[in-house]
Amino acid sequence: MAEQTLRQFLQSAPIGSAFGGDDGDVDFLDTLPRFYSPSAVISRQGDTNSRIFIVASGWASIARHLPNGNRQIIDTPLKGDVLGMPSSDGGSINSLVAVSEVSVFEVPGLPFAKALDHHPALGALFASMIARQHSIAAERLTSVCRRSALERTAHFLLELGERLSAGGTSTQLGYDCPLTQHDLADVLGLTQIHVNRTLRELREREMVSFRSGSVEFINRQKMTRLAGFDKGYLQYNLLNAPKKSGIQKLPHTSTRQTIL
Template sequence: MTGNENRPSSTRLDDDDKDYVKALGFALRRYPAETAIVDQGQHAARVFIIESGWGCISHNLAGGQRQILDFALKGDVVLPHSFPGTAPETFVAQTDLAVFEASTKTFALATAKSPRIASLFLETLVHQRALVAQHLTNVGRRSALTRTAHLLLELRTRLERVGGVARNGYSCPLTQYDLADALGLTPIHVNRMLRELRERKLLEFRQGHVRILDRERIAKFAGFDDRYIDN
């Protein structure tokens, strides 16, 4: 289902909120691409709101493997979960990344002062739970082809909500290795899935750009219902 194209996601701050966020104690910071902002196991007492760029949230395994849990996009709130102060996930700047950043203490005070920030926090938890449910279903039950299509449709829909899509396509900085780590596949398998989606005239992924060729047909094929992104 793709009937919610024009409804903004409630878990994001709009431009009018930026000065307000700064007044509540959030500072605008910039991180170069590939910077590890929060390392797994590190003390994690910060909250981030993505201003621009792409972030990557992953769980690292022994031997250098990782499972990408989500990609943080413009307007997303990143709340590193913690076990007495340490993060079980790594948060990396996938591209050059600008974020509004605050300590968890400042964020807690902001939620007490601002119904908007308190609402944002609760909506973020609901939003993240919905994304995790879909990503778990992807790697656990969907076929390699449908999970690849589903993730690329999800990214398109999330970017569309913040003006990041033009002419049914979007810039995507992810490599086939990144997609493999997000989808539970090998890079070679990802390459085959992208080729098959292109041959079926559903989507193209070339030179860092994803173009949806038949949105209605690929949404039906992938079982993609965009309501989980907005709810």
């Protein structure tokens, strides 16, 4: 897999935007991603220079750190996920850290804001992408509030599988996952110890096995039922994709749609 420019990346899977063809004057579209090693800090809570990030490959995590030393992982951005919105006088409120080897496109805030003025489709594209991130957060909120540790963990592992398969790094059988049990705990609002117990139970109940960096589905259907998982909230739903009508082809997916 050769390196892609941001322009090419936005046009290919999983985003598949029509944008970028005739916008030769937008410099940052022709940049290549930057690479980070595991646990490298891509953007620190409090950083002042604003950038927008688009994950090209690998796993990252965005976390909010609390005064008491706890952290909450808001999400684990994967291929095709956007994060960060330009800020002008302050810094980012979240920390972005590499989990595995990651490559990310970094777009500086000011050029981005300038490009928006002349390229309508760019704003629409980003609005859609951010709306998708928001939909993911809303589902996680639901999970954390109304599902048990077991359901919640199953739900998250299914979500990851779904999101990864859009980028081609997951199959029906499973995927590689560089998250530690501690990371999982910080995503799911549990303790590492309880995550451990929960993963054991999921294994004993013959739904998934997650050991040594590898998630293997055993009975995906049973798991989906337990978790109440419906991938509808994960759809990429580009505003500007269909230039013609309201009828838009989506690649072999469910009926539900991503909304706010």
